[in-house]
Amino acid sequence: MTARSIEFSRRAALRAGALAALAVPLAACSGGNDESPDPLAPLLAAAEADAAAARALGTDAVAAQVAEARAAHAAALKSEVDRLNRPKAAAPSATPVPPSGVDGFRDRLAEARKQAADLVGGLPRYRAGLVASVAAGCAALQRVAPPLGPGDDAPDPVAPAGALPPEAIDPLQKALAAEHAAVWVYGLVSAFLPAAFGDAEKSGMAEHAERRDLCRKLISAAGTSPVAPEAAYVPPKPVTDSGSAAAVIATAESDTAAAWLNVLTRTDDAALRGMALAAMVAASRRGTPWRAEAGEKPTAIAMPGQAQSR
Known part of the structure; x- marks a missing residue:
């Protein structure tokens, strides 16, 4: 969603000039001499097994989306697991094709989503963001077709207790800007959507x-003025009918997921990470049916918030 040059930069790393300034962050993410099993290895094994099982279902269109998304999860997780090269826990044997076909992925996606979400609060920042994207991607898949879900919606946003970490203020301002834009978009499309979309639009x-107001509250409590909404925003493409209206909503949802991923990866506060993850999951789940209505492929974004998913 563009909004007078509002963009959410997805730089892989900050490039400071002094090598000394980089020494501590690089050491912190190197893995050191940690000999404990990699907590991402079970996520990787599950993603690989799901991708293989979905491929085995042949030409089924829903299974193909599951296979593509879970293969993307596996590739991202494998790259990170291989990078740290920590001891691997004994991986479970690959789960066979569910006897119920696509319906068998309902519980598998729910478990994969929970397995990833449970890790987010305690991981280093980059890994937390990666795993959060996997959780949100599984949540998005749950809305692709009735056999896969519908899954549970994200919990209502809850303000973290205590003071807002200083490093979180700037990314939270960007998340607030994205929420302002999303509210404006939903107001814009009301004139172009049939009455059947009224409930989805209103919710x-x-x-x-609700998330906009919570962001304002958190930022104000930290002694900073919340960023104000723009008078108007510029959609990526003109909104002229129901299809283009659905597309601009899908873009707004994708952008809010990216903004909240930026919050999640800029703090170590577990409660704030939980709030950001809930926002990512909610945006990813809402975005899937809007993408389907707009005819966008794939229907579900595999890794919400990540640059390669856009």
């Missing part, structure tokens, strides 16, 4: 408004 706007 989407209400949830973004």
Whole structure:
């Protein structure tokens, strides 16, 4: 979602000039001499097994989306697991094709989503962001077709207790800017959507408004003025009918997921990470049916918030 040059930069790393300034962060993410099993290895094994099982279902279109997304999860997780090269726990044997076909992925996606979400609060920042994207991607898949879900919606946003970590203020301002834009988009499309979309439109706007207000509260409590909304925003493409309206909503949802991923990877506060993850999951789940309505492929974004998913 563009908004007078509002963009969410997804730089892989900050490039400071002094090598000394880089020494501590690089050492912190190197893995050191940690000999404990890699906590990401079970996520990797599950993603690989799901991708293989989905491929085995042949030409089924829903299974193909599951296979593609879970293969993307596996590739991202494998790259990180291989990078640290920690001891590997004994991997479970690959789960066979579910006897119920695509329906068998309902529980598998729910378990994979929970397995990833449970790790987010305690991982180093980069890994927390990676795993959060996997959790949100599984949540998005749950909305692709009835046999896969519907899954549970994200919990209502809850303000973290205690003071807002200073490093979180700037990314939270960017998340607030994205929420402002999303609220505006939902208001814009009301004139172009049939009455059948009224409930989805109203619930989407209400949830973004709730998160917007929570962001304002957190930022104000930290002694900083919350960023104000723009008078108007510029959609990536003109909104002229229901299809283009659905597309601009899908873009707004994708952008809010990216903004909240930026919050999650800029703090070590577990409660704030939980709030950011809930926002990512909610945006990813809402975005899937809007992408389907707009005819966008794939219907579910495999790694919400990550640069390669856009």
